[in-house]
Amino acid sequence: MKALYFDGSLALKDVPRPKPASGEVLIQVRLAGLCRTDLEVLKGYHHFQGIMGHEFVGQVAGPPGSPWLGRRVVGEINVGCGHCALCRQGLARHCLERQVLGLKDRNGVFAPYLSLPEANLHPVPPQLPDDAAVFTEPLAAALAVLEAAPPAAASRILVVGDGPLGLLVSWVLALTGAEVHLVGHYADHLSLTQPYGVITFKEGDLKDRNYEVVVEASGAPGGLELALDRVRPRGTVVLKSTYAGRYPLDPAALVVPEVRLVGCRCGPFPQALRLLAQRWIDPRPLIAHRLPLSQGLEAITQAQQPGTLKVLLDMREKVEGGGG
C-alpha cells in the first residue's frame, strides 16, 4: 500500500499492509486529520520515522472473526506496555515504554490501513458522520483542559490561540458555562466561536487581566508570555502547546504570584464522542481542505500555511459504505 512516510524526508512510499499482532485489529482508514504535531515531526520531534498521522476514523477490516469486524471506530493513540505501574493505573499514555500512533515507534494513519490494539478502540455512533468523528482525538485533547483546571473554580477563562485546538478548547469550556475569552490572529477563525458565545479578541485588543485560568494553545513561545502576563495571582496556566525551541522562564513569574503551570496532553475519547454525537460540538467548520491520500504531500504543504485550520486526508475512494 502507499503511505505518507517520513524518515528524514517525506514521501508517498510503498509499504506492506500492517499485520495485526495478537489483541490487535486491522483498520481501514476512512478520514485522517493533520495536526500541528505532525508538522513538528517533520522538524525532528521525537525523531520519529515511519508512517505519519494519528487523527483518524476508520472501519475494522480484520482479523476475520473479530467482534469489531465492520465497525466504524476511532482510536486512542498511546499503546502502553500493559505491565508497568502506570499502565496498571490506567495511565498507559504515560508508560515509559509506550508507542504513540504516528509519533513514536508505531506506524500512523496516513495510509490505507493501520493496526491498533482492541483496547484502544471506541465505536463511532451511527449518526456521527466521518468528518465529525475524525475530530475525536483533538476534541478529547481539548477536554483534557477540564481536568487540568476544573472550570468550577474559574469565573473567567482566557484561551490563547485560534488554531483548531484553541477553538475546540474555547468551545468545550463554553459548554461548562464559563465566561470564555479567546485571543487570536484571524478574524475568520475567531468568528467560528460565535455559536458558542465565546468573546474574542485580536492580539493587541485584549485589555483584560487577572484571568483565573489561561489556556495556552497557540503553539508558539509568545503565547506563554501572554498567558503568564494575563493570569491572576494564584491562577492556573494550562499549557497545551508543544513546539521546537525553549521558553525563557523567569521563575519569579511563577513563584511570586503563586501561579500554576499545568502541562496537558491527551484526553477522554468517550466524552468527546458524546459531545460530537449530541452535536453540542460540531467541528466541521474547522475543515479547511480535503485531499486524497495520493495528494498527501500537497496536504502537508497546505497545512504548513499560516492560518490554515484542519486539513483532512480522504481515503474513502476505496472504502465501501457511507458516512460523512
Added chain:
Amino acid sequence: MKALYFDGSLALKDVPRPKPASGEVLIQVRLAGLCRTDLEVLKGYHHFQGIMGHEFVGQVAGPPGSPWLGRRVVGEINVGCGHCALCRQGLARHCLERQVLGLKDRNGVFAPYLSLPEANLHPVPPQLPDDAAVFTEPLAAALAVLEAAPPAAASRILVVGDGPLGLLVSWVLALTGAEVHLVGHYADHLSLTQPYGVITFKEGDLKDRNYEVVVEASGAPGGLELALDRVRPRGTVVLKSTYAGRYPLDPAALVVPEVRLVGCRCGPFPQALRLLAQRWIDPRPLIAHRLPLSQGLEAITQAQQPGTLKVLLDMREKVEGGGG
C-alpha cells in the same frame, strides 16, 4: 538609628526611627534572619531601596496604649492596600499595590525598630525562644508547600536543595508521614535531617525517578532541570526558588508527561508558630552565625559564602528582657 540600608550600595546608615501610621505599631527588633532573597536584592531584585530584611522577632514598643505594647511578636511581610478584590479575599500578599517588608516599598527589619500594621502581627508563645521564633517566616514559606502539593496524594517526595529553605521543607513534609528524599551538596546540611527521618542524597548519588512531588528549593536553574527530570508523569514540581536569570523551559517537558509546575511563596504563620512551640520543628541547628547589627556588612558577607546556613543579626544588646 543605624540601619542596614541598600540604595544600590549597602551601608550602615543613620535613618530616622519609623513613625507608625494609623493601625500600625512600632516594633523593637530582637533578632533578624538573613534570607537568600536579601542577597538577590543586592543584585537588583525588585529594584528595592531602603532598610533591608524581612525575617524577625521583636517586641512591640509603641504607640502608647496599644493592646500589643510589650508583647513579643513576629510579623507577616506583605502589606496590601486593604481595598482590592485580592485583599478582600485574604490574599493581601498578592495585592498589586502591596508593600513587602524589606523587599518592596517598605523599610525592613535590619534596624533597631520597624513599623508594621497590627493585622500583620502574630504573638510569640512565651515558651518559644527568640532564636526559634525568628524562623517563623521561612518555616511558614516551607509550610506553603503542603497547599501547593497536598501530600496525601504523594507517597514519595523529593526536595532539591539543602539550604535553610530546602531543609525546612523536608522537615515539614516528613511531619505529614510522607517518604521524603532530599538531594543536596553538603554532608553537614544533609545530616541535619536525621531527626526527621529524611533520606538524603548527594547530587550524583540520586538514582530514583518517578517522584509524585518534587520541591525545587535550590535557588539555581540546575535545580529545576533536576526536578523536571525526576518527577513522574502527572506529578507536581513545586517551585520555591526565585533567582536572577531565566530557565530555558522545553514546553514538551511539561505537556507530554502532563506535569504541573506550581509557584509557591509565603505561607501560614499560625501553623509555623504551632510547630515551633510544640518543638516538632527545632530550627536552631540551622543557625550558622550570630552577629550584632553593627557588624551587618560582615553578616551579609558571611551569608554570601556558599554553604552557609542561617545568619542572624542580634539587636538585643539594647533590649530588656530574656528569651532565646
